[in-house]
Amino acid sequence: MIDSKIIDQFVAAVTRALPEGPKGFEKNLRAAMQGVLDRMQLVSREELEVQEQVLSRTRARLHELEKRIAELEENLKKK
Incomplete structure (x- = not known):
């Protein structure tokens, strides 16, 4: 799951770049971004590092x- 801070930062950047939009634009943009990122099935950096x-x-x-198997096979050949 993507950290919601990333989505908040993206939404803030977009809303700053656009002129005053319709009411609820920010909320809809945040929901749309979360949906897109969820469908992409991205993992966090922390999850990646653990894996x-x-x-x-x-x-x-x-x-x-x-290495152990090779040693055991060698021992079997000697016998």
């Missing part, structure tokens, strides 16, 4: 397991 850490740990564990 990067999980992936890094998973890769490290996979490397350890591959």
Whole structure:
């Protein structure tokens, strides 16, 4: 979910750039932006960083397991 501060900043910038619009314009723009961003299924920077850490740990564990399997296969060949 996108931080509502980003949407608020965008809406504020747009409303400053446009002349006085119809009543409720800001509210409708905010709702439209939230809808668009929700449909895009974006994630926050924090969520991305957490997933990067999980992936890094998973890769490290996979490397350890591959090394262990190679050692076990080598031991089987020796026997």
